[in-house]
Amino acid sequence: MILYWILSNAPGGPLGPYLQNPHITPADIERLRHNFGLDQPLPVRYIRWLGMVLHGDLGYSTSNSESVTTAIVERLPATLLLAGTSFVLSLIIGVTFGIVAAVKPYSWIDYLVTTFAFFGQSMPVFWFALMLQLVFAVAGITAFGYHFALPSAGISSSDDFDLGDRIEHLVLPTIVLSLLYIAVWSRFTRSSMLEVIRTDYMRTAAAKGLDRLTIIMRHGLKNAMIPVVTIVALSLPGLFSGAVVTETIFAWPGMGRLFFNALGQFDFPLLMGYLVIVSFLVVFFNLLADVTYAWLDPRVKYD
Amino acid sequence: MATTLAPGAVPIVPADDEFRVERYGVWKRFRKHKLALIGAVVLVLITLTAIFAKAFPLWDPNYIDQANWSGYPLAPGVAGHFLGTDEAGRDLLSRLIYGAQISLTVAFFAVLMEIVIGTIVGAIAGYYGGWIDYTLMRVTDVFLAIPLLPLLLVLTAIVAASSNKAALGFGVIVVIIGGLSWPAVARLVRASFLSLREKEFCEAARALGNRDGRIIFRHLLPNAVAPIIVQATLEVAGVIITESTLSFLGFGIQPPTASWGNMLANAESNMSIAPWVAIFPGLCILITVLAINYLGDGLRDALDPNMK
Numbered sequence: 001m002i003l004y005w006i007l008s009n010a011p012g013g014p015l016g017p018y019l020q021n022p023h024i025t026p027a028d029i030e031r032l033r034h035n036f037g038l039d040q041p042l043p044v045r046y047i048r049w050l051g052m053v054l055h056g057d058l059g060y061s062t063s064n065s066e067s068v069t070t071a072i073v074e075r076l077p078a079t080l081l082l083a084g085t086s087f088v089l090s091l092i093i094g095v096t097f098g099i100v101a102a103v104k105p106y107s108w109i110d111y112l113v114t115t116f117a118f119f120g121q122s123m124p125v126f127w128f129a130l131m132l133q134l135v136f137a138v139a140g141i142t143a144f145g146y147h148f149a150l151p152s153a154g155i156s157s158s159d160d161f162d163l164g165d166r167i168e169h170l171v172l173p174t175i176v177l178s179l180l181y182i183a184v185w186s187r188f189t190r191s192s193m194l195e196v197i198r199t200d201y202m203r204t205a206a207a208k209g210l211d212r213l214t215i216i217m218r219h220g221l222k223n224a225m226i227p228v229v230t231i232v233a234l235s236l237p238g239l240f241s242g243a244v245v246t247e248t249i250f251a252w253p254g255m256g257r258l259f260f261n262a263l264g265q266f267d268f269p270l271l272m273g274y275l276v277i278v279s280f281l282v283v284f285f286n287l288l289a290d291v292t293y294a295w296l297d298p299r300v301k302y303d
Numbered sequence: 304m305a306t307t308l309a310p311g312a313v314p315i316v317p318a319d320d321e322f323r324v325e326r327y328g329v330w331k332r333f334r335k336h337k338l339a340l341i342g343a344v345v346l347v348l349i350t351l352t353a354i355f356a357k358a359f360p361l362w363d364p365n366y367i368d369q370a371n372w373s374g375y376p377l378a379p380g381v382a383g384h385f386l387g388t389d390e391a392g393r394d395l396l397s398r399l400i401y402g403a404q405i406s407l408t409v410a411f412f413a414v415l416m417e418i419v420i421g422t423i424v425g426a427i428a429g430y431y432g433g434w435i436d437y438t439l440m441r442v443t444d445v446f447l448a449i450p451l452l453p454l455l456l457v458l459t460a461i462v463a464a465s466s467n468k469a470a471l472g473f474g475v476i477v478v479i480i481g482g483l484s485w486p487a488v489a490r491l492v493r494a495s496f497l498s499l500r501e502k503e504f505c506e507a508a509r510a511l512g513n514r515d516g517r518i519i520f521r522h523l524l525p526n527a528v529a530p531i532i533v534q535a536t537l538e539v540a541g542v543i544i545t546e547s548t549l550s551f552l553g554f555g556i557q558p559p560t561a562s563w564g565n566m567l568a569n570a571e572s573n574m575s576i577a578p579w580v581a582i583f584p585g586l587c588i589l590i591t592v593l594a595i596n597y598l599g600d601g602l603r604d605a606l607d608p609n610m611k
Contacts, residue, residue: 118593118596118597118600119589119593121596122540122544122589122592122593122595122596123589123592124544124547124548124585124588124589124592125544125548126547126548126551126552126564126567126585127567127581127584127585127588127589128585130567130570130571130574130581130585131581131582131585133571133574134574134578134581134582138574138575138578234447237449237450238450238452244452244453244456244552245452245548245551245552248552249571259453259456260456260552263456263457263460263554271457271460274453275449275453275454275457278449278450278453279449282449
């Protein structure tokens with residue numbers, strides 16, 4: 001991780017936005033450079049920055065003139081709402097699809113799920129978003145004599161909170177964000193479930209005369225979920241760090257769009273802060289996965 | 304095989320025959336996977352079209368049809384533009400085909416780079432083990448853990464900022480994508496090397512006094528090639544998506560050079576009046592990536608029946 005931060009801290013443009021401003025003289029630049037400690041050698045700057053991060057201070061954004069921590073915390077609820085909804089939706093649909101396909105392998109329903117998974121994995125996210133906007137927001141759907149269209153951007157129509165309105169805004173981004181995860185997770189659940197179904201304890205359960213649904217849900221599911229947890233944990237940082245593409249296209253005011261805007265303005269403190277948060281999420285979700293293992297599989301013990 | 308063998312006799316199959324039998328099995332298994340076959344055919348067609356783009360009677364991809372263009376995209380079929388034009392009056396079909404050239408070339412070279420780096424790192428880690436393995440694998444873990452897209456975006460932005468150029472060269476994109484996506488390959492190669500180095504033939508090669516480099520490349524690598532091929536195929540699909548996403552966001556291939564991603568970048572604003580500009584490039588990406596994914600799936604079934 002440390003190696004990585006040095007890499008990101010190295011580039012030559014922390015004062016880039018100021019350099020482009022004609023009202024700032026070279027003398028000012030020198031002064032700023034000194035004030036920000038940028039005349040110090042790189043390792044010194046890095047250590048200082050690391051120290052600040054440990055105190056929860058991610059520095060000041062050069063494009064928003066607010067602290068990076070504030071900027072990110074402000075965007076957090078929107079990202080959590082979108083990511084949380086997508087996560088729950090993907091997990092439910094993905095696992096259900098996987099089980100249904102595994103219970104009757106090589107049937108038409110398995111074929112349908114597998115095909116869907118292939119499409120989901122091959123779909124370019126931004127194009128899928130554009131197409132949904134085209135169909136549901138630009139063109140709208142006329143059915144049963146009604147014409148309705150979903151909002152294509154933003155998080156709400158007015159400043160007042162309205163649940164129905166919020167849900168309307170949530171529909172398209174959630175579908176876009178969930179598609180990939182449904183596809184990947186359903187494939188994993190399927191192959192893992194197929195393996196579990198072949199095991200001896202499943203046959204034992206069947207021999208005891210339990211009905212098929214109980215066997216699958218009670219005996220099979222928990223075991224089949226062990227490898228799925230890994231893949232879910234690996235994809236969660238990507239989901240919760242704010243889907244850059246989805247949030248940008250749907251103008252969703254979350255962390256992903258904040259990151260993308262910062263990118264356009266070379267706002268390095270903000271970008272760095274964002275990456276710190278992302279790597280924190282990575283560590284956190286890996287830990288969560290380990291805990292979940294222990295719960296799913298009592299053989300796993302941690303000293 | 305149970306034809307005329309004397310009891311206890313060891314069937315001696317010439318090495319060459321055995322090889323052919325093995326190859327035949329691969330083709331037989333691959334042929335069974337209908338969708339993989341279709342995928343392969345589609346992919347060959349797309350590649351040939353892209354390579355021989357000049358042989359088709361196409362408009363120049365950057366030519367602006369000022370005679371007919373009025374500031375808005377022309378509809379498909381109007382004024383000899385089979386799929387219409389984009390918002391700048393450039394022929395869409397032609398840009399799609401030349402865009403395929405770019406997207407496929409980027410994907411090919413980026414994956415080549417991934418495979419070379421990943422194989423070397425994975426081979427060294429798997430062969431030597433110990434602290435070398437530990438160090439290399441922690442490095443790959445770091446790369447694997449962080450979501451690829453933000454990292455790619457930051458890197459392209461940094462390179463663009465420090466080189467003071469608005470447009471990033473095509474080679475830079477290849478190097479950045481290839482340089483960041485090798486860890487998955489490294490993991491894979493390491494895993495097969497870990498089991499291969501315990502095999503007798505490896506020990507025999509070592510006993511004969513071969514140098515490590517020779518053992519790795521002449522004896523172990525050929526045995527680890529099947530999963531690498533499968534992974535490479537799937538990576539091509541991944542890189543096409545990655546490159547088009549970068550280009551779509553404005554950090555990849557820069558206009559006026561056409562790529563499937565950057566063709567979509569400006570399509571959004573005109574979507575209500577000219578949906579075709581948004582539909583076709585994405586459709587190309589979807590079809591290509593789908594074909595590659597099915598091909599990879601078929602290859603996996605054929606080359607490595609034990610793999611999941």
